[in-house]
Every structure is written in structure tokens, then in C-alpha cells.
Amino acid sequence: MTPTEYEYLRKFLKDNSGLDLSADKQYLIESRLLPLARKAGLSGIAELVQKLQAGSRQLITDVVEAMTTNETFFFRDKVPFDHFRDTIMPEVIKARAGKRSVRIWCAAGSTGQEPYSLAMCLKEMGAALTGWRVEIIATDLSQEVLEKAKAGVYSQFEVQRGLPIQMLVKYFKQTGETWQINPELRAMIQHRQLNLLHDFSQFGTFDVIFCRNVLIYFDQDTKINIFNRLARQIEPDGFLVLGAAETVVGLTDTFRPIPDRRGLYKPNDPRAAVAKPVLAGAAPRMAVMAGR
Amino acid sequence: MKTCLVVDDSSVVRKIARRILEGLEFEVTEAEDGSKALEICKRQLPDAVLLDWNMPVMDGFEFMGHMRRLPGGDQPKVVFCTTENNVAHIAQALSGGANEYIMKPFDKDIIADKFAEVGLIPVGQAMV
Numbered sequence: 001m002t003p004t005e006y007e008y009l010r011k012f013l014k015d016n017s018g019l020d021l022s023a024d025k026q027y028l029i030e031s032r033l034l035p036l037a038r039k040a041g042l043s044g045i046a047e048l049v050q051k052l053q054a055g056s057r058q059l060i061t062d063v064v065e066a067m068t069t070n071e072t073f074f075f076r077d078k079v080p081f082d083h084f085r086d087t088i089m090p091e092v093i094k095a096r097a098g099k100r101s102v103r104i105w106c107a108a109g110s111t112g113q114e115p116y117s118l119a120m121c122l123k124e125m126g127a128a129l130t131g132w133r134v135e136i137i138a139t140d141l142s143q144e145v146l147e148k149a150k151a152g153v154y155s156q157f158e159v160q161r162g163l164p165i166q167m168l169v170k171y172f173k174q175t176g177e178t179w180q181i182n183p184e185l186r187a188m189i190q191h192r193q194l195n196l197l198h199d200f201s202q203f204g205t206f207d208v209i210f211c212r213n214v215l216i217y218f219d220q221d222t223k224i225n226i227f228n229r230l231a232r233q234i235e236p237d238g239f240l241v242l243g244a245a246e247t248v249v250g251l252t253d254t255f256r257p258i259p260d261r262r263g264l265y266k267p268n269d270p271r272a273a274v275a276k277p278v279l280a281g282a283a284p285r286m287a288v289m290a291g292r
Numbered sequence: 293m294k295t296c297l298v299v300d301d302s303s304v305v306r307k308i309a310r311r312i313l314e315g316l317e318f319e320v321t322e323a324e325d326g327s328k329a330l331e332i333c334k335r336q337l338p339d340a341v342l343l344d345w346n347m348p349v350m351d352g353f354e355f356m357g358h359m360r361r362l363p364g365g366d367q368p369k370v371v372f373c374t375t376e377n378n379v380a381h382i383a384q385a386l387s388g389g390a391n392e393y394i395m396k397p398f399d400k401d402i403i404a405d406k407f408a409e410v411g412l413i414p415v416g417q418a419m420v
Contacts, residue, residue, distance in 0.1 A: 073405075078408075079415070160394060160395065160398075164409050165386065166386065168382075169382055169383060174378065174379055177377075
């Protein structure tokens with residue numbers, strides 16, 4: 001790959017997905033895009049770049065999907081799910097006792113392990129949520145990934161990562177070499193395609209937002225912009241959950257960390273968020289992605 | 293240092309498991325069937341048992357029953373590790389006193405995850 005081709009792909013990915021690759025990620029691009037180029041009948045990265053420059057819409061989508069990482073497993077990092085069970089839900093159950101409804105958003109739901117892990121946590125709470133309306137919305141950039149999440153079918157390898165064996169037996173049905181999550185849990189989740197660079201106000205407000213391990217791929221301005229828009233979609237007493245390597249500290253005052261609960265944040269006064277300017281340059285990105 | 297008894301009739305599997313478990317800082321002993329494993333347990337119980345199901349002389353399920361009845365035999369964490377990958381076997385193992393269950397083939401990540409699940413190693417270590 002020539003330096004010119006690399007620079008083109010870097011800028012292309014930045015503009016189309018917000019993915020912010022540093023100058024030394026040639027191996028990453030090659031490992032993800034070479035197989036894709038071959039599959040499309042192209043000779044290599046050079047020809048792929050030519051096709052992108054010519055504006056091949058299908059290829060644009062394929063390249064963005066291939067470059068967006070989807071490493072995920074059930075109950076990933078464990079601690080956030082302990083917080084969900086021991087801190088978040090008890091507070092939500094108390095605060096929403098009147099209307100008996102809770103809305104949860106997995107903003108980088110990927111292949112479904114995170115939303116299904118939350119669904120299992122909620123099921124395990126049993127009687128505490130009887131008669132409650134529980135909504136989980138799982139969004140992801142990639143249509144292919146969403147289809148997999150919707151089907152809820154996992155390989156033997158996937159169900160052995162992070163998932164306690166009792167939960168596997170209780171909530172999955174085995175079909176040959178694969179395991180499918182029960183219809184009752186699948187019905188708890190709505191899957192929607194969303195690029196976090198785009199407007200997401202149509203999803204309404206949430207009591208809990210899980211937005212883990214996705215913002216690390218964005219540059220600082222984009223992160224700030226997303227935090228500020230997340231702040232408008234969260235109830236004033238709601239919770240934001242970030243990944244282990246992520247924080248709002250030093251980026252925005254729309255959220256504050258909860259002491260002794262790593263990864264857990266509360267919104268500050270939402271009016272502070274509205275005053276922040278929207279990220280310049282968002283408009284042309286939206287135009288490119290609108291065709292997806 | 294925690295101890296783990298690896299019980300499997302395949303010397304290749306024992307060797308792979310040993311390498312993974314030593315990487316997770318376990319002191320490893322090996323047995324090639326349930327009967328030999330039981331002899332080891334009668335002398336000294338390990339902290340963990342990584343247990344195959346189908347073996348000559350005494351299978352893993354029968355071994356677990358005997359071991360659980362030894363004085364202090366309720367203490368070791370038993371993690372099955374077998375090609376028996378159906379719900380009936382898993383349910384049988386759990387009701388017979390197993391703590392976790394690995395369906396072969398396995399790798400380092402799966403062993404680390406399952407061992408973290410039953411508290412044999414800290415959660416953070418499973419992610420290394």
C-alpha cells in the first residue's frame with residue numbers, strides 16, 4: 001500500500017465512519033480490506049482505492065463495515081453488569097416505581113452479546129420487575145452485525161466467552177453446533193441501525209445508556225459531540241456506562257463519574273449540554289452515509 | 293500458588309491444558325483416568341479439577357461423585373472439559389456437582405473465562 005493510498009483510506013474512514021486511525025495502522029487496513037478486495041474480485045488495495053474514488057456505493061458500505069471492530073462477548077468485563085444489577089437497576093426500580101417502565105439503549109450493541117447480557121440480568125431479577133415495561137434498544141453501524149444480533153445465534157466458541165454455563169443452559173437452545181438465545185429474550189430487544197455521528201434524537205430518552213468500547217475509535221471533537229448529544233437523550237437521574245478505557249473527564253461537563261463505580265456516569269444539568277455547539281463538518285458526513 | 297489437577301486420557305490435551313494453566317499461575321498435576329485422579333485426591337485435594345468425561349477405567353462423572361464424597365471434597369472447583377457438548381450432559385454434570393463446563397475444542401481465553409467465572413482467578417486476569 002502506498003502512503004497516498006493509506007492517506008486516502010484514513011481520510012475516507014474518518015469522513016464516513018468517524019474512525020480515526022493513527023499514521024501506523026497499515027497492517028489493520030490490510031488485514032481487514034485485502035480479503036474484502038479479493039471477495040469483490042479486485043487485485044488489491046490499489047484497485048479498491050480506485051473504486052472508492054469512483055464512488056462505488058456498495059464498496060463504501062463494505063469498507064466501513066469491515067473496518068468497524070466487532071470484538072465482543074457475553075458479560076464483557078463483568079464489572080459493568082455487576083453495576084447494572086447492584087447499583088443501576090435498584091435505583092431505577094425505586095425511581096420508576098410509579099410508571100413501572102425502563103428504557104435501556106445499547107449504543108454499540110454489535111452482534112448482540114451486550115444487549116442479551118442485559119436481558120439475562122433483567123430476567124434474573126425475577127419478581128422485582130414483574131408487570132414492568134422493559135425496552136432495550138440495540139443499535140449498531142453495521143447492517144450485517146445487526147442481522148446476527150437479531151438472529152441471536154452463536155457458535156460454541158462464542159457462548160463459552162463470558163457466559164456462565166448455567167445461563168447457557170437456561171437461556172439458550174442448542175441446534176447442532178450452534179446455540180440460539182430464547183425467543184422470550186430476543187423479544188425484549190429492538191435492533192436498529194445507527195451511525196453515532198448522525199442524529200439519534202428519534203430514539204427518545206433513556207434511563208440507562210451503555211456506550212462501551214466505541215468512542216475510543218473517535219477523535220476528541222467527535223467524542224465531545226457525541227457525549228453532548230447523549231446527554232440530551234438521558235433522563236436527568238439516568239446512568240451512562242462507558243468502556244474500561246473510556247471517560248468523560250477532561251472532555252465534557254455534561255456527565256460526571258460516580259465515585260467507586262468505574263465506568264458509571266450521571267448526567268449533569270442537561271441545559272449545560274444544549275448550549276454546546278454541534279460539531280462543524282458533521283453535515284457532509286451525514287450526506288455520504290445517508291445512502292446506506 | 294493454586295493447584296489444578298488435569299484429568300484427560302489424551303496426553304496431548306493434558307500438555308496443552310498444562311501450558312495454559314501454568315500461564316495462569318497454577319501448579320499442575322495430571323492423571324490419565326478417573327481412578328488415578330481419585331488416588332491423587334485421596335492424598336491431597338487440588339483447588340481445581342479440569343475434567344474430561346470419557347476415559348477408560350473410570351470416567352469423569354463417576355470420579356466427580358467419588359471425589360465430592362471425600363472429606364473436604366466439596367471444596368475443589370470442578371470444570372468439565374469434554375467433547376460431550378449437549379444440554380443433557382451439561383445438566384447432568386451440573387446436578388452432579390460440577391461448577392463449570394467447557395465444550396471442546398477449548399483455548400486459553402475459554403479456560404481463563406471459565407476459571408474466572410468460578411473465582412479461581414481474578415476477572416481482570418482473564419482478559420490478559
